[in-house]
Amino acid sequence: MHAEERPGGRPLVIAHRGASSLQPEHTLAAYTTAFDLGVDGIECDVRLTADHHLVCVHDRRANRTSNGTGVISTLELARLEELDWASWKVLDDGSAPEAADEDPERGRILTLRRLLTSLVDQNQELLTLIETKHPTRYGGLVERQLVTVLREFGLTIGDLPNLPHVRVMSFSLLALMRMRGLAPQIPLVYLVEAAAPRMSFDGSLPSGVNAVGLDVRIVRRSPSVVRAHQRRGHDVYVWTVNEREDVERCLELGVDVLISDRPRDVMALLD
Numbered sequence: 001m002h003a004e005e006r007p008g009g010r011p012l013v014i015a016h017r018g019a020s021s022l023q024p025e026h027t028l029a030a031y032t033t034a035f036d037l038g039v040d041g042i043e044c045d046v047r048l049t050a051d052h053h054l055v056c057v058h059d060r061r062a063n064r065t066s067n068g069t070g071v072i073s074t075l076e077l078a079r080l081e082e083l084d085w086a087s088w089k090v091l092d093d094g095s096a097p098e099a100a101d102e103d104p105e106r107g108r109i110l111t112l113r114r115l116l117t118s119l120v121d122q123n124q125e126l127l128t129l130i131e132t133k134h135p136t137r138y139g140g141l142v143e144r145q146l147v148t149v150l151r152e153f154g155l156t157i158g159d160l161p162n163l164p165h166v167r168v169m170s171f172s173l174l175a176l177m178r179m180r181g182l183a184p185q186i187p188l189v190y191l192v193e194a195a196a197p198r199m200s201f202d203g204s205l206p207s208g209v210n211a212v213g214l215d216v217r218i219v220r221r222s223p224s225v226v227r228a229h230q231r232r233g234h235d236v237y238v239w240t241v242n243e244r245e246d247v248e249r250c251l252e253l254g255v256d257v258l259i260s261d262r263p264r265d266v267m268a269l270l271d
């Protein structure tokens with residue numbers, strides 16, 4: 001019995017950092033493009049700024065995905081708002097992504113609040129995977145701020161949430177346990193990377209965790225891990241599924257959720 005409803009038995013397709021092969025990752029355009037593609041859900045990394053705003057950024061530093069530099073957790077939101085988070089992106093063929101001309105918001109840093117506002121405005125039904133990233137200087141503040149923001153969007157601790165499709169993911173078990181304490185009704189996904197110790201590979205998960213998110217390299221070399229988890233009632237998410245062979249492998253194995261930079265291509269393969 002799995003928590004995620006799989007339309008027609010096929011795996012759910014999640015846009016990783018938005019439709020990040022088509023638009024600059026983690027920009028609003030990446031997410032609205034994903035909505036337009038008809039994905040089943042979105043994935044977003046969150047980090048705390050120096051003034052404790054949650055922003056959607058993968059890397060510890062601003063360098064790769066903006067025209068600025070510096071560690072996100074040491075910069076205030078106002079500084080991140082001054083940067084251009086879109087112009088760095090070049091598509092695989094060397095061209096620039098399709099852009100709505102003169103859109104002043106295009107290169108703007110995306111806060112979690114703006115992303116959730118857009119989700120609520122456009123399509124509340126999407127599965128929303130929020131991954132917390134962890135600079136140690138903030139300890140549990142990341143989770144507390146996340147719960148604060150989710151509450152603003154209707155999540156009341158102890159009641160049924162207004163955002164039933166939110167999942168919180170992390171590589172940090174400590175982070176997941178903090179979330180469990182703050183908002184026990186939100187399902188948790190424990191991320192496991194290929195270099196992780198083998199303890200997770202027998203299908204066991206720490207108590208209170210609902211699902212596992214596996215690095216696709218684990219699934220390539222140890223496919224039996226999918227069944228091992230499902231036998232114990234866990235949903236199995238796999239990232240980052242961009243190649244045809246991996247989509248086919250995951251389909252054969254009955255993976256529940258495919259997280260991809262190329263959701264358009266993955267959905268075309270599943271049709």
Ligand code: G3P
Pocket residue numbers: 016043045058131191213239259
């Ligand atoms: O969806 C899980 C995946 O995003 C974890 O890896 O480095 O892309 O955040 P990363």
Ligand code: CA
Pocket residue numbers: 043044045131
């Ligand atoms: Ca992520």
